[in-house]
Amino acid sequence: MKRLSALALTLFLVLPQIALAASPTGAEEEFDPSQEWELHAWIPIHIGPLDLSINKAVAYLLLGMVSTIGLGLFLMRARIGSTNEVGRRQAVGELVYDIAQTQIAEQGLPHKAIGRWFPYVASLFLFIWTVNMLGFVPLPLSDEKFTIFGIELPTLAVFAATSTLSVTIALALLTFVFTHVEGIRHNGPVKYFKSWIPDVPKGLYPLIVPLEILGQFMRLISLSVRLYANMLAGHMLILTFIGLIFLTSPWVFPASVILGTAFYLFEVLIVVSIQAFIFAALSAIYIGSAIEPEH
Amino acid sequence: MFNLLAQETASNVDAGKAIALALGIGLGSLGAGIGIGNIFGSMIQAVARQPELRGELTGIQWLGFALTEAVVFYGLIGGLLAFVLV
Numbered sequence: 001m002k003r004l005s006a007l008a009l010t011l012f013l014v015l016p017q018i019a020l021a022a023s024p025t026g027a028e029e030e031f032d033p034s035q036e037w038e039l040h041a042w043i044p045i046h047i048g049p050l051d052l053s054i055n056k057a058v059a060y061l062l063l064g065m066v067s068t069i070g071l072g073l074f075l076m077r078a079r080i081g082s083t084n085e086v087g088r089r090q091a092v093g094e095l096v097y098d099i100a101q102t103q104i105a106e107q108g109l110p111h112k113a114i115g116r117w118f119p120y121v122a123s124l125f126l127f128i129w130t131v132n133m134l135g136f137v138p139l140p141l142s143d144e145k146f147t148i149f150g151i152e153l154p155t156l157a158v159f160a161a162t163s164t165l166s167v168t169i170a171l172a173l174l175t176f177v178f179t180h181v182e183g184i185r186h187n188g189p190v191k192y193f194k195s196w197i198p199d200v201p202k203g204l205y206p207l208i209v210p211l212e213i214l215g216q217f218m219r220l221i222s223l224s225v226r227l228y229a230n231m232l233a234g235h236m237l238i239l240t241f242i243g244l245i246f247l248t249s250p251w252v253f254p255a256s257v258i259l260g261t262a263f264y265l266f267e268v269l270i271v272v273s274i275q276a277f278i279f280a281a282l283s284a285i286y287i288g289s290a291i292e293p294e295h
Numbered sequence: 296m297f298n299l300l301a302q303e304t305a306s307n308v309d310a311g312k313a314i315a316l317a318l319g320i321g322l323g324s325l326g327a328g329i330g331i332g333n334i335f336g337s338m339i340q341a342v343a344r345q346p347e348l349r350g351e352l353t354g355i356q357w358l359g360f361a362l363t364e365a366v367v368f369y370g371l372i373g374g375l376l377a378f379v380l381v
Contacts, residue, residue, distance in 0.1 A: 103354040222365070229368030278361035281354075 033239035036159055037232075040143055059141055060161035064131035068123075071130060100125050104277070108284030110292045113182070120178070121284045124171070128162065128227070129276035135160020135231060136268050158238065162275075163231035165224065172224035175283040183290030195293030223282060230275050234267040312381070316374045323370030330363040 041053035075093035100122040105114050109121075135158060142157035161167050183192040196212045197205070241260035244252050338356045342349050 107354060222369075225369060225372055226361070226365040229365070229372050233368060233371060274357055274361050277357060281358060 033236055033243060036157065036235070036239060037164065038143075039164070056141060056143065056159060057161045057164045057167060060134060060159060061131065061167065063139075063141075064127065064134050064161060067134065068127045068130045072126060096126070097122070099277075100280070104280045104284050108281060108286075109288040113288065113291050117178075117182075117284070117287055121280045121287075124175075124283055125276050125280035128171070128279050129273060131161050131167075132231060132272040132276060133268070135163065135235065136264065136272070158235060160231045160235060162227055163235055165228050168224040168228040169220075171227075171279070172220050175223065175286060176220045178283075179286045179290045182287055183293075186291045187293065192290070192293070219286060223279065227275050227279055230271055234263070234271055237263045238267070312378055316378050319374045320367070320371055324367045327363055327367045330366070331360060334359045334363060 039055040039057055041051075041055050042059070043054040045052040045054065075089060075096060101118070104121050104125060105118045109117050138156035138158055140154045140156055141159070142154045144155045144157070145152050180192075183195075186192075187195065196216065197209060198212070200208050238260055241256050241263065244256045334356060338352060341352055
């Protein structure tokens with residue numbers, strides 16, 4: 001089994017090399033990592049003014065949705081009640097649940113709101129983690145094509161749906177809308193909007209009130225841009241280090257591969273989980289602070 | 296002569312943009328580096344004094360890490376925007 005998976009991994013890593021060798025024009029094109037973020041519509045769908053075309057980011061999102069559901073079922077539905085021993089799957093599932101419960105939901109949400117909002121923050125955590133993680137798996141979902149044995153196939157590429165701003169803004173808008181709806185529902189509109197303004201002398205109001213209103217919208221920007229920029233910078237770094245080999249000379253290969261792998265591991269092991277955690281935790285804190293304002 | 300000058304100014308503008316972008320991100324990451332060092336240093340001190348609090352502190356530590364680290368990326372996005380738009 002180990003040998004088989006090692007063979008599969010080697011083939012997986014070697015195949016792109018064949019693709020590179022098979023396309024002699026590829027190396028001569030001007031190298032520009034930002035081409036990876038050009039989204040071409042694969043299946044154009046236009047409903048009135050709405051552009052609902054399926055492009056690379058949408059494909060990655062759909063894939064992320066399917067694999068989140070699969071991961072959830074795989075981890076959480078592990079033989080409940082059939083035996084007393086805790087299987088490895090169930091242990092991992094309980095670890096994820098425990099992080100979502102104690103580190104995310106209980107840190108931000110007040111006690112009475114955990115029952116209603118735990119599913120939201122936990123699925124945010126799992127979904128963003130899965131989409132981020134898919135971004136570091138080379139998948140044949142690229143716009144570039146190569147020909148092998150007469151069949152035209154897309155090349156393997158790394159791309160994360162969360163490294164496009166529209167995806168992260170949509171996720172942040174969910175939190176933004178839920179925050180204010182919950183704040184108004186629990187406190188009433190007048191008391192809720194009054195709770196935005198801190199205790200300051202009345203003379204400072206013209207200065208403080210616009211700042212606080214702006215601050216609410218800055219939350220939206222900071223929440224979305226944090227995730228977007230992290231994933232964008234990570235992918236850009238990895239692509240740049242790979243591209244250095246073609247740009248300069250083959251002698252940079254060792255340094256480039258070592259640095260590229262180091263950044264890849266840093267992204268996969270730390271950044272992916274931290275960003276999913278931070279997005280869910282901040283969503284919980286924002287919703288919690290709207291339900292129970294401090295004053 | 297004028298042609299040469301025009302070419303030179305164009306390349307000078309590009310070089311200036313590149314230097315500005317690199318300087319901005321470099322200074323931004325300087326600040327974030329100090330901040331992240333502070334966070335992990337304080338975490339080490341806290342765990343050394345009260346090892347039983349490690350579990351509770353880990354969540355706060357990563358929250359602070361991500362909030363501090365994000366500052367670099369605001370700089371990066373601002374720099375890229377300026378680079379593309381100007």
